[in-house]
Amino acid sequence: MRKNLLEYLYDDIDEKRDRVAFSDVNGSLTFGDLFEISRRIGTRLSRAEFYREPVAIYMDRSPEMIAAFLGVLAGGCFYVPLDCAAPAARVRSVIETSGARVMICGRDIVEKAQELGFEGTTLIYEDIAGSAFAAQEQYTESGKENCTTTVELRENCENAIDEAVLAHIMDTQIDTDPAYIVFTSGSTGTPKGVVACHRSVIDYIEHLSEILKVNRDTVFGNQSPFYFDACLKEIYPTLKFGASAWIVPREYFMFPVKLVEFLNEHRINTICWVGSALRMVSALGTFKTVRPQYLRTVAFGSEVFPPKELRTWQDASPAGAEFINLYGPTEGTGMCCFYRVDRRFEDGEAIPIGRPFPNCEILLLDDNGNAVKTGEKGEMFVRGTCVTLGYYSNPEKTGESFVQNPLNNAYPEILYKTGDLAFKNERGELVFVSRKDYQIKHMGHRIELGEIENVAGGIGGVEIVACVYDSKADKIIMVYKGEAPESEVSDSLKNTLPRYMLPARIVKVVRMPFTPGGKIDRKGLAEAYTGRGK
């Protein structure tokens, strides 16, 4: 039984060594490259006495970033991928919450990294990933000319691999040790770090691979950024099967014809994309110009996908291509429910999220913690190995969402309380209904409207603020009362929030509407400001 994610890389390494694992438009890394680089980085971290702790990764989405992830694991640490496009203030808050003492940074973005004001150790990826021979030159330049023979080189140079140390780390790791922390929007204004262990990820990858029917011939086309758990879908199955994955450049998702041509050019046959990325392609009529030729598995998830767009994709894809709806919160390690599309859906019909992954159960509970009757709405609680360890360094928030199974008072059993409402239809399939709170999905990102409100509330001259979401237009609208002009509020938000969290409209009002109970009348605001018109 596997206990460490690195086993996916190590298994059959001699057989797969020379094959390409991950590629982007700038280059690629073979399984052998990943093996070498990750072991160099692991050794380096260990030599510098970083062990069993978070390591921040500040790199552009690339094959090299995956090598850095694996290097962190080889060092017995866990990785914290950062969003290079996010404003410095937000990245800083993520690093602070993680408590990372060390960061691996891409050479080309070192200057940007300096703006973060990170006080710990910064290791440049290119320095620590390079071979012992490349390191020799630097070593010699620095006057330490004791690296003369290959043997000495292996022993002396900083980048040499220490097999004994790596073996010891591997031996002493257990499968409940963390593998990564990824950060998600938090309603209090500070992002929350979801920490997941090796065992949860292994459980996920084993079952996901069966559901997606991954094998050695699989060629993934990765869309999701690497600072979320979504990229697990491509990374670990690729390692497990000796398959390959293409990292599709972000800008291709602006130009749908180029995007589909890219899929065809690289014979990509498996894609797991957010609904908004797929929708962009189908809604703009791309298939009149070019159709995907090799697709056999199209998984969509993370947000509601309209049946019309699904039908367009089904009609344009090669015969026999499978479409799979995936559902799952980050706290449940990637995805935990799936539905293999087995019928045509008409407009207005909801595409089910289906049933839980094997080794996972979804409980539908009412507000009193009792199971709801078939057909009734309940909140989804996730039960299984997929439940992550909690929010890093945040016992309070962890306690609110990672809770004792209300149906079990005999022994400790932690469930994740999703805040998502669903019901079971007459076919026994789970169907997502809505959120219980103000969390939304926008452009594939999970956002707490409360986080935007809290950040906006901190701007001078903003007294009361509320955000509403226009789900039809997929737009966030912010309404506030205060002295500050709209342009000032807008500029200030741009400096603190990632692009995908910025409201599409900011409206200054003289009076904020309240409910008789004294709460902001969000329903009223939604009615007044969503829908068409400016």
Next chain:
Amino acid sequence: MEDYLDVVKQILLDLHPELDGDEDRDGLVADGILDSYDIITIITQLADEFDAVITADKITPENFDSAESIAELVDEILNE
């Protein structure tokens, strides 16, 4: 064409106020100023304003690289 250009510039400025005074520049795509959200917003707004339906084959980096090239695209579509 001029009518379109002013509207296109306004759409761009709404998305990127920092372009103020520099809205004639090119390289909007090449220099990474626009992202997929911007492209979709521009397409939707042009459809609303002018009933200009921009088909996928016209959504290219070249056609979206400046306010002028976008306005030319609208002109071309409406005169087809």
